[in-house]
Amino acid sequence: MKRACIVAALLVVATLSACNTVKGAGQDIQKGGEKIENSAEQHS
Template sequence: MTRRLIALLLLAGTATLAACNTVAGAGQDISKGGHAITNSAEKHSD
């Protein structure tokens, strides 16, 4: 019983950490895309 609980907690923790990293990475990618669009618009507006 205890081994199953520990295994379940470890799997849940691993899944949570992986999901956080994925969301953080996606946010960074979107932010970089926004900066690229802004920079391009500023260059072409002169």
């Protein structure tokens, strides 16, 4: 029973950290897109 609780806790932590990583990557991509858009607007 103790082992099952440890495994479950590790899975939860892994899932939550993956969500943060994907969210952070999405924010980085969005910021990069905004910079490209701003650059394109300045040069047109």
